[in-house]
Amino acid sequence: RNHFEGSGTLSGKQALVSAGPTFEPIDPVRFIGNHSSGKMGLALANTLATRGATVQLVLGPGVQPPQHPSIIVSKVRTAAEMYDRCLSLFPAVDIAIMAAAVADFSPKETASEKIKKKDNGLTIELQKTRDILKELGRQKREGQFLVGFALETNNEEVFAREKLSGKNADLIILNTLNDEGAGFGHDTNKVTIFDRNGEQTAFPLKSKEAVATDIIDYIVNKLNA
Ligand code: CTP
Numbered sequence: 001r002n003h004f005e006g007s008g009t010l011s012g013k014q015a016l017v018s019a020g021p022t023f024e025p026i027d028p029v030r031f032i033g034n035h036s037s038g039k040m041g042l043a044l045a046n047t048l049a050t051r052g053a054t055v056q057l058v059l060g061p062g063v064q065p066p067q068h069p070s071i072i073v074s075k076v077r078t079a080a081e082m083y084d085r086c087l088s089l090f091p092a093v094d095i096a097i098m099a100a101a102v103a104d105f106s107p108k109e110t111a112s113e114k115i116k117k118k119d120n121g122l123t124i125e126l127q128k129t130r131d132i133l134k135e136l137g138r139q140k141r142e143g144q145f146l147v148g149f150a151l152e153t154n155n156e157e158v159f160a161r162e163k164l165s166g167k168n169a170d171l172i173i174l175n176t177l178n179d180e181g182a183g184f185g186h187d188t189n190k191v192t193i194f195d196r197n198g199e200q201t202a203f204p205l206k207s208k209e210a211v212a213t214d215i216i217d218y219i220v221n222k223l224n225a
């Protein structure tokens with residue numbers, strides 16, 4: 001027990017948050033990654049902890065871990081490592097929020113030695129990674145609340161609703177990319193929450209901390225309803 005326990009609307013609750021990118025190795029010195037800063041997931045973990053929850057944070061590479069006594073950090077590197085860690089932590093949590101930008105593809109084979117320059121370029125064969133959120137949706141029990149994100153460039157609402165039902169999530173948080181200052185690499189974000197009950201709530205552009213507050217407030221309202 002720590003001195004934060006017992007205070008806040010989420011005291012006694014266990015949460016799981018994934019955050020940051022994943023790096024998929026090509027050879028010992030190269031990888032396929034993405035531009036996720038992890039900021040949205042870190043803001044969510046901090047907000048959950050501030051409200052009294054104990055947070056298991058599964059954090060991708062290159063992101064500075066937060067310092068909070070109620071946040072337990074598991075550092076991972078690849079999509080496969082993130083999958084294993086999230087799946088093993090999920091049975092014990094009340095709330096899971098998958099905010100990581102997980103690679104959809106990873107090299108079929110990782111070269112054991114550095115790949116040398118060739119005359120005619122290089123072709124790397126990729127295979128699909130496993131979908132963590134979808135698997136959590138499959139394993140979800142009564143009383144567990146599951147939240148995912150969606151990043152779309154077109155048909156946003158249709159694709160967000162497809163992810164909500166296809167992954168058996170309770171909420172999908174749609175990141176709006178076509179506004180300036182929102183999304184990857186920014187300190188601000190603009191989201192719409194898609195609820196499995198059919199409701200849709202759009203929020204204005206805000207700091208990622210303020211967006212995290214909106215999302216956690218929304219979840220707390222659902223848990224209390
Ligand atoms: N996600 C995951 N595991 C993966 C891929 C995605 O858990 N291997 C999660 C993300 O963390 C996010 C949600 O699924 O919460 C949606 O991610 P997104 O990339 O928008 O959708 P995908 O299902 O990967 O589909 P696509 O990229 O083709 O749109």
Ligand code: CA
Pocket residue numbers: 102103104
């Ligand atoms: Ca994806």
